Amino acid sequence: MEFMDANLxxxxxxxxxxxxxxxxxxxxLCGVKHLHAAGIIHRDLKPSNIVVKHDCSLKILDFGLARTAGDSFLMTPYVVTRYYRAPEVILGMGYSENVDIWSVGCIFAEMVLERILFPGYDHIDQWTKITEELGTPGPEFMNRLEYAVRNYVMSRPKNEPRSFTELFPDDRFPPPSTDHETLNADQARDLLSRMLVIDPLQRISVDDALHHPYIHVWYEDSEVNAPPPAPYDDSLSERNLSVEEWKARIFHEVKEFEAKESHIRNVQN
Incomplete structure (x- = not known):
């Protein structure tokens, strides 16, 4: 991978x-969409795992906690870095791809506020921080929790949600864009309000986020809907191979990739 200038x-x-x-x-969001197309949930998106070049091109790193989406996992609360951890993870619920969307929303909020949105010191405090800002979820969400978890959550003080205008006031945003009328504080807040939704069933999908007015100005079909990668075979990670065997496998994969890239360049020329 080429040298990148900074992390997020x-x-x-x-x-x-x-x-x-x-x-x-x-x-x-394009990167997340391609991961999900390969059946991979990143599960640990955070600013330090995203690197940027001077031209604003970007790459997602660190797939150490990534897992395939095909299986029904119960994610332990200690999987994702706490500040970017989705509510369904904190509460030990089953999860799907949109745990990554919650993390992107937390990153977006941090870009606006220049501080961590939910700085919990443990997973219980993390839930408290979330509900203090977004409010206590309703019975439809509560009824999907395991009995003991539901009893604990319902025993906590009930919070009303703060408005997103209060959470993200105008003075935290730059002036509206003069080139793109949809790049303004109102549209940014609207996208944040759709990403930072406690109930994962109500949270915006990656496809809908890519079509949101705040994002869609950059939409290129060839980037968003590029041919999906082959589904990831996670059985390889379960194999007990030596370091030398892993090195040989990685070298083989790199040479195969280089050969494919060379073939594509030759065809294009």
Missing amino acids: CQVINLDLDHERTSYLLYQV
């Missing part, structure tokens, strides 16, 4: 205009 932790501290913020999010 460093970029967040810069004064980003709407174009750069929107374009970075567009690339993250």
Whole structure:
């Protein structure tokens, strides 16, 4: 992989205009869509796992916690880095691909506020921080929790949601774009309100996020709907191979990839 200039932790501290913020999010969402197309849930999206070049091109790193989406996992609360952990993960519910969308929403919020949105010190405090801002979910969500978890959650103080205008006031956003009328604080807040939804069944999908007005200005069908990668075979990760055997397998994969890339370039020329 080519050298990248910074990770998103460093970029967040810069004064980003709407174009750069929107374009970075567009690339993250494209990457997430391609992962999901291969049957992979990243499960640990956070600013330090996203690297950026000076031209705002972006790559997603660290697939150490990634898993295939085909199986029905119960994710332990200690899987995803706490601050970007989806509510269904904290509460030990089954999960699907849109755990990654919650993480993207937390990253987006951090880009706007220049601070972590939900800085919990453990997974219980993380849930408290979320409900203090977004409110306590209703009975439809509660009824899907395991009995003991539901009893605990319902025993907690009930919180009313804060408005997203209060969470993300106008003075946290740059001026509206003069080139793209949909790149403004109102559209950014609307997308945040659709990503940061406690109930995963109500949370925006990656496809709908890519079509949201705040993101869609960059939409290129060839980027969004490129041929999907082959589904990931996670049985390989279960094999007990030596370091040398893993090195040989990786070398073989790299040479195969280089041969395919060379063939594509020759055809194009």
